[in-house]
Every structure is written in structure tokens, then in C-alpha cells.
Amino acid sequence: MWAIIKKEVKTYFLSPIGYVFIGIFLLAFSISFNLELGYSSGIIDFQNIFVYIFTYLPTILVFAFLIPMITMRSFSEERKNGTEQLLLTSPVSITKIVIAKFISALVMVLIALLFTGIFIGIICFFGTPDIPAALVTLLGFTLLCMAYVAFGIFASSLTENQIIAAMISIVTFVITWVLPEFIASGSNFSLINMFYKFTTGQIDIAYTLTYLAFTVLCLILTITVMQRRKSAR
Amino acid sequence: MIEVKNVTKKYGSFIAVDNISFDVKDGEIVGLLGPNGAGKSTTMNMITGFIEATEGNIIVNGYDISKKPGKAKKQIGYMPEGVPSYQELTTKEFVKYMAELKMVDRKTRKEEIENVIKQTGLEEVQNKLIKNLSRGYKQRVSMAGALVGNPDVLILDEPTVGLDPKQILEIRNLIKELGKKHTVILSSHILSEVSQICERVVIINKGKIVAIDTPENLETKTQNKNVIYVTVEDKNEKMLRIKDKVKDIQELEYIKDNEDGTKQYKIVSDEKIDLRKTLFDILPKEDITIFELKKAEVSLEDAFMKLIDDRQENTNIKQENINEKQKNTKKENKDVEEGVTSTNEEEYLENENAEKNVEAKSVRNTTEQNRISPEEDSEKTELKDNQKEIEKEKGGKE
Numbered sequence: 001m002w003a004i005i006k007k008e009v010k011t012y013f014l015s016p017i018g019y020v021f022i023g024i025f026l027l028a029f030s031i032s033f034n035l036e037l038g039y040s041s042g043i044i045d046f047q048n049i050f051v052y053i054f055t056y057l058p059t060i061l062v063f064a065f066l067i068p069m070i071t072m073r074s075f076s077e078e079r080k081n082g083t084e085q086l087l088l089t090s091p092v093s094i095t096k097i098v099i100a101k102f103i104s105a106l107v108m109v110l111i112a113l114l115f116t117g118i119f120i121g122i123i124c125f126f127g128t129p130d131i132p133a134a135l136v137t138l139l140g141f142t143l144l145c146m147a148y149v150a151f152g153i154f155a156s157s158l159t160e161n162q163i164i165a166a167m168i169s170i171v172t173f174v175i176t177w178v179l180p181e182f183i184a185s186g187s188n189f190s191l192i193n194m195f196y197k198f199t200t201g202q203i204d205i206a207y208t209l210t211y212l213a214f215t216v217l218c219l220i221l222t223i224t225v226m227q228r229r230k231s232a233r
Numbered sequence: 234m235i236e237v238k239n240v241t242k243k244y245g246s247f248i249a250v251d252n253i254s255f256d257v258k259d260g261e262i263v264g265l266l267g268p269n270g271a272g273k274s275t276t277m278n279m280i281t282g283f284i285e286a287t288e289g290n291i292i293v294n295g296y297d298i299s300k301k302p303g304k305a306k307k308q309i310g311y312m313p314e315g316v317p318s319y320q321e322l323t324t325k326e327f328v329k330y331m332a333e334l335k336m337v338d339r340k341t342r343k344e345e346i347e348n349v350i351k352q353t354g355l356e357e358v359q360n361k362l363i364k365n366l367s368r369g370y371k372q373r374v375s376m377a378g379a380l381v382g383n384p385d386v387l388i389l390d391e392p393t394v395g396l397d398p399k400q401i402l403e404i405r406n407l408i409k410e411l412g413k414k415h416t417v418i419l420s421s422h423i424l425s426e427v428s429q430i431c432e433r434v435v436i437i438n439k440g441k442i443v444a445i446d447t448p449e450n451l452e453t454k455t456q457n458k459n460v461i462y463v464t465v466e467d468k469n470e471k472m473l474r475i476k477d478k479v480k481d482i483q484e485l486e487y488i489k490d491n492e493d494g495t496k497q498y499k500i501v502s503d504e505k506i507d508l509r510k511t512l513f514d515i516l517p518k519e520d521i522t523i524f525e526l527k528k529a530e531v532s533l534e535d536a537f538m539k540l541i542d543d544r545q546e547n548t549n550i551k552q553e554n555i556n557e558k559q560k561n562t563k564k565e566n567k568d569v570e571e572g573v574t575s576t577n578e579e580e581y582l583e584n585e586n587a588e589k590n591v592e593a594k595s596v597r598n599t600t601e602q603n604r605i606s607p608e609e610d611s612e613k614t615e616l617k618d619n620q621k622e623i624e625k626e627k628g629g630k631e
Binding site: 002003004006007011014015081082083085086087088089090091092093230231232233 | 244278281282283284285287302303304306307309311313315317318319320321322330331333334335336378
């Protein structure tokens with residue numbers, strides 16, 4: 001399993017995808033940061049600015065579009081190139097393969113998030129940010145990303161076409177994002193709305209569990225798909 | 234040891250593999266043979282656990298592939314059809330990754346990787362990206378991926394497809410070498426290859442096993458008559474009367490006149506009787522000089538065609554016709570190579586494509602016309618018709 005994670009992460013950086021992913025994320029983050037500075041019209045709330053950046057639409061949106069970019073290839077590409085034959089005939093079990101793919105995509109997200117430490121550093125230089133709140137926000141964001149990544153991996157296991165895999169993820173993200181606008185109870189299904197609770201600086205146990213459950217569900221679905229394909233191939 | 238027991242694979246109502254059973258003993262090289270779409274790759278994919286059989290069991294070294302996939306897969310090195318590999322990795326990285334996937338012991342891993350790279354002749358390209366390698370090297374990289382970890386069982390799906398003759402020879406020798414220590418299953422549609430490498434052959438057609446035997450047995454099994462071709466100088470036209478003198482001759486047939494005045498005959502006898510010695514004794518006494526005497530050998534190719542055709546009675550007649558024609562052309566070519574002047578041969582060699590062959594046929598026909606009586610061989614008449622058509626065309630153009 002470790003071998004797969006190592007190879008996957010390495011492959012992300014062998015192609016431009018890894019760099020583009022981190023680059024665009026940081027760009028969006030910087031724009032959010034800049035907008036926030038402009039928005040505060042002179043009186044900068046150093047304590048909460050880091051948390052505010054995350055509530056900006058671009059960050060979340062871009063991430064919603066960026067995550068499919070790294071998850072879309074995980075199974076689709078292997079299937080298209082026939083390398084899944086190598087992977088699936090190795091002694092590594094399907095469960096481990098799926099988990100390894102999930103972790104390696106998540107590692108990419110975590111690397112991107114690590115870079116946001118730069119912004120904390122900048123804020124520290126000018127004022128005193130609310131570090132616990134920032135960490136809780138990061139935790140919430142990581143949980144949100146975990147759910148996204150797991151779903152992206154699932155979408156990738158459905159098709160050998162990477163573009164379709166990405167489209168499935170993006171459409172699903174957009175639907176869960178706009179759903180609360182149309183249906184009153186829709187906010188219960190919105191992964192993003194759940195994240196906003198974390199930006200208040202509280203760890204919401206129910207939402208944490210929801211994220212984890214969603215992640216596990218997606219991974220189980222992926223494993224099921226992979227196992228079923230064995231007899232349908 | 235691989236045991237395949239009553240394995241069936243269905244896709245909806247389509248049966249890709251139909252209740253096949255065979256086993257491969259330790260250290261044996263077995264060839265899976267069959268036309269395209271016969272179910273070779275499907276069978277191999279089932280043995281490796283890539284796809285699941287609808288019915289039946291596959292046991293690799295005592296482990297059932299569907300019940301204990303981890304342990305069973307550890308026994309297997311698989312080289313899939315189309316040699317997939319991770320293009321963005323270098324040769325060495327790929328082999329290393331495969332070694333890690335196969336859980337090769339960390340202590341011996343490095344040594345193991347180096348050995349495999351050496352064995353497959355990849356030292357020169359070990360630091361090159363796989364996507365930049367030529368087809369032959371890619372094939373070897375895939376082979377190295379299968380070999381690493383020294384698995385007991387090797388499953389090679391069309392290992393020599395797309396290689397040049399030298400590489401084919403190298404890969405074949407490598408497989409033979411590997412067969413000493415490993416159990417090998419390979420698939421191929423190159424029959425000469427299978428008869429050279431494999432100790433046993435499993436012929437599959439339309440998902441069913443047609444025959445399992447050694448290549449030699451298959452050749453002799455399908456041969457039910459002993460056929461001898463004899464080229465003689467026969468000034469007194471006594472040859473056809475030989476049949477009365479030698480009782481064992483079942484059939485004596487005039488084939489053709491050669492340009493040097495000799496004639497070729499075909500002599501058929503029962504499969505148990507070899508007439509060559511008798512002919513050598515008798516013909517000189519009849520004042521017939523033997524120029525050439527040879528036994529017609531049934532190749533694995535003939536055996537294969539026969540076995541496939543036997544089972545294919547109700548199916549695609551068109552396909553059969555094509556096969557038949559190809560066989561005829563081959564026969565034709567042999568005849569031509571024997572007797573015709575060099576210019577014609579050159580012309581033939583130039584025309585390698587089937588389309589161009591028609592032209593070649595017409596050229597050959599004009600030279601052979603005089604020597605071959607049309608009644609004798611139906612294929613010749615067919616060719617003549619062919620030639621007429623071409624002549625018509627030519628006439629039209631003029």
C-alpha cells in the first residue's frame with residue numbers, strides 16, 4: 001500500500017498536474033487574502049483574517065474544481081492505459097488499492113494546505129491571529145476535502161474517461177453547493193455549509209462524523225465498484 | 234502447478250469461455266493457442282485474478298484465486314496483452330514499483346531488481362522514461378515487471394507480438410530459459426513459436442478447448458496419410474505403372490513438369506507405412522532416376538487449421554474461405570519457389586501484400602499455364618479465372 005501511495009504522489013509531480021493544482025490553489029488563496037485586505041478598508045481584523053479567507057467563495061469553489069483535477073486520473077487513467085491489470089493482479093487487495101489512491105490524493109491537498117502556513121506567518125508579522133480558530137478552520141477544510149477527494153475517487157472508478165470522471169465530481173459539488181438556495185432542507189446535504197460551522201472556531205462533532213461517514217461511504221462504494229467490475233469485465 | 238477446473242466466463246448471454254479444464258504442471262511451458270477472440274486472454278485474465286470466472290475454480294500452487302487472491306497472486310508474474318506500463322516512470326522505477334507491489338523482501342529487493350533488469354537486457358535503458366522506449370524495449374520492461382520477485386508461475390499474453398525477428402528469438406530463448414525454473418503459460422497465434430517453446434499446447438476456439446497435447450502429437454494426430462513427394466526423370470513414362478508394383482501405394486498422382494525435364498509425383502500411403510525406402514529400391518530398377526524425394530510434413534499450422542475447421546462447420550463460411558485461400562496461396566508460393574525462374578521469384582517477393590498478390594498470380598500463371606493441366610487442381614482453375622479477369626481489365630484499359 002505504501003508503495004502505491006509513494007508512486008502516486010510521485011506521479012502527480014512528474015506531470016504538471018501536481019504543480020498546477022498547488023499553484024492555482026495558492027493563487028486563489030492569495031486573491032482571497034488580497035480581497036479581504038481591500039474589503040476591510042483600513043481596519044484589518046488580524047485576529048480573524050485567516051479564517052475569513054476560507055469563507056471566501058473563490059477558495060472553496062476553486063478547490064471544488066481543483067480536487068477533481070487530481071482525483072479524476074486515479075482509476076480512470078489506469079483503466080485506460082491497461083495498467084490496472086498490473087495493479088489488480090498484484091497481491092495488494094482492492095481495499096488497500098482504493099485506500100492508497102485516496103491517501104495519495106489527500107496528501108496533495110495537505111501539501112497545498114501546508115503552504116497556507118505562509119499566510120499565517122504574514123499575519124503573525126503584522127498582528128496576532130487567533131491560532132486555535134485558524135487550526136479548527138484548517139481541520140474543517142481538511143475534512144471537507146477528504147469528503148471531496150473520496151467522492152472524486154469514486155467518480156474516477158466509474159469511467160475510463162478522465163473528463164467524465166471530473167465532470168461527475170464537479171456537477172455533484174455544484175449541486176450540493178447550490179441546493180440550499182432552492183430547498184429549505186437542502187443545507188443538510190451541503191458539504192460546504194457544514195464547513196462554515198468550523199470557521200466559527202468550534203469543532204462540530206456531528207459534522208465531523210458526517211464528513212467521515214461520507215468519506216467512508218464513498219470509499220466503500222469505490223471498492224464495491226472495483227470488485228463488481230471484476231466479474232463484469 | 235495451475236489447475237483450471239470447469240471454468241466458464243459469460244458476458245450476459247455471450248459465452249467467452251465455455252467450461253474449460255486443463256492443468257499445467259510445475260516447470261512446464263504450456264501454450265494457449267487460438268484465433269483472435271478465442272478466449273485466450275480471457276482465460277489468462279481469469280488465472281491471474283484480474284477477472285472473475287462465472288463458474289468453476291482456478292487453483293494456483295494450491296491457492297484458489299477467488300478465495301485466497303492475495304496468496305495466489307503472489308505466485309504469479311503476469312505480462313498482459315499490449316504490455317501496459319507506467320509511461321511516466323523510468324524502466325528502473327517501474328521494475329522497482331512492481332517489486333514493491335509484489336511485496337518483494339526489502340533486503341533482497343535491490344539485488345532482485347538488478348538481476349531482472351540484467352536478465353531482460355534492459356541495462357542500457359534502465360534510466361530512460363518508458364514512454365521514450367521502442368516497442369521491443371517496452372515489451373521487455375513489461376516482461377521484467379512480470380519476472381521481478383521470481384514468481385513460480387509466469388503468465389505471458391502474446392509475449393512476442395510486435396518484435397523484430399532478433400528480439401523474438403531473444404525473448405523465446407529467455408522464455409525457454411525461464412521454463413526451466415518456472416511454470417509458464419503463454420498465449421500466441423504464431424504456431425511455429427508455440428511448437429518451438431512449448432511442451433504442451435492447449436488449442437482454444439470459440440471459448441472451447443479443441444485439443445490439449447504436445448505439438449508433435451498434434452501434428453501426427455491430424456496426419457492420417459503418409460504423403461511423399463518425389464521428383465524423377467522418367468524417360469520411359471513408367472512412373473504411373475509403379476502403383477501396380479508397390480501394393481502399399483494408395484494413390485499416385487502426377488503433380489507437375491519441371492523445366493529441367495523432371496516430373497513431380499505425389500504418393501500417398503497409409504500413415505503406418507513409410508514408402509521412402511521401397512521407392513529408393515524400386516525406382517532405379519525401373520530406369521527412373523530420383524532427383525528428389527521428400528516426405529510431406531504436417532505442420533502444427535495444418536493441425537491447427539484442421540482442428541479449428543472441424544469445430545467450425547456451422548460458422549462463418551466466409552472466414553473459412555479466406556483461410557482456404559490463404560492456404561492455397563501458400564501452396565502456390567511453395568510451388569513457385571521450387572520451379573520458376575528467379576525473376577518471377579523476385580516479383581513475388583516484392584508483392585508481399587495480399588492485394589498485390591493477385592498481380593503476382595497472373596504473372597505466375599502465364600508462366601505456369603503450359604505446365605499445369607487445369608483439371609488437375611481446382612485451385613489452378615480458380616487462379617485462371619482470376620487471371621482472365623485481370624486480362625479483361627487490362628483489355629478494358631487498353
